[in-house]
Amino acid sequence: MHGSSPLRDPVFSRPLQPRVHPAGAGGRLRQFRHDAFDRDMSPLLVVDHVQSAEPDREPLPRAGLSVATLLFEHAQGEIETVDSAGAHHCIRPGDLHWTLAGRGVVRQARARGDSLSLDALQFLINSPSDLKQQPPASFHLAAADVPLITLPGSRLRLLAGSFGQTRSPLLLPQSLLIVDGRIDAGATFPLTLPAGWNAWCYAVSGELALTADGATTRALPATTAVTAGALSDDVLLRIRGVGTRSHVVVVAGAAIHEPLVQHGPFVMNTRQEVMRVVQDYEAGRLGQL
16 A cells, blocks of 8 residues: 555445346346445446346447457357447457447347257446547457466456456456456455455455455345445455355446447447437448348
8 A cells, every 4th residue: 555545445435236128038137336326336337247048139339438248268159249330349248349330330139049048247437538539349258268367266257457477368458357256155356445446346246345444344146336436545455255156247447437328339528429329320420240
């Protein structure tokens, strides 16, 4: 720790139950929205946990944010993504795919294969103002290229960012840490949260206990956001498995302290910027699939 902080401890949001929606044939979607938390989860806007055999969706325009899809290792089947910037990728179990919408793109994700049991997280991540004006771009990390973090009682995959001397090969347009893996009961994963960052911790299965600077909360079985965006000190966050082996996902990044104006799938800094994107979309200037 260094310097002084306006807050003595990081602030844990109150763990909230997600909204649950039907998804495909017998599937479900568990949704976590930034405005449903009592504390900040920036830069995350929405996280959808999709468990479905039919994830096909109509093309959707996006602007001012990024869309990231993490298909869990145990999933069966593949997700094909295409967008109006010409990107075409196949997301296989264990992969992470990222689309920077920038100033605007039309994107579609659809299932591939006959035997499907998909289990995935889709993240909507706010972009800082400079990235909102960039052309769209895509980034992909295959499961075989994901570095492993092996600690006593835990096996974690480093999808983005760095941990100690280990660094993910995925180069994203904004700094983020994304970790997906398993923690045994009683095992602890220590994670340094840089000053000004927030973290979103999700117990996909099992139970987790989180501790940082004397403050403790528990995510069971849903999620907790750690709000350190107002701190001037780094925070040592400890994530501990409780009761049984737990599946954990952590997404951490710098909090974005900028105006946010949202109109459906468009997230910009001003109403004028939003109206410009709407006009571009209606005029076909975001492109077509």
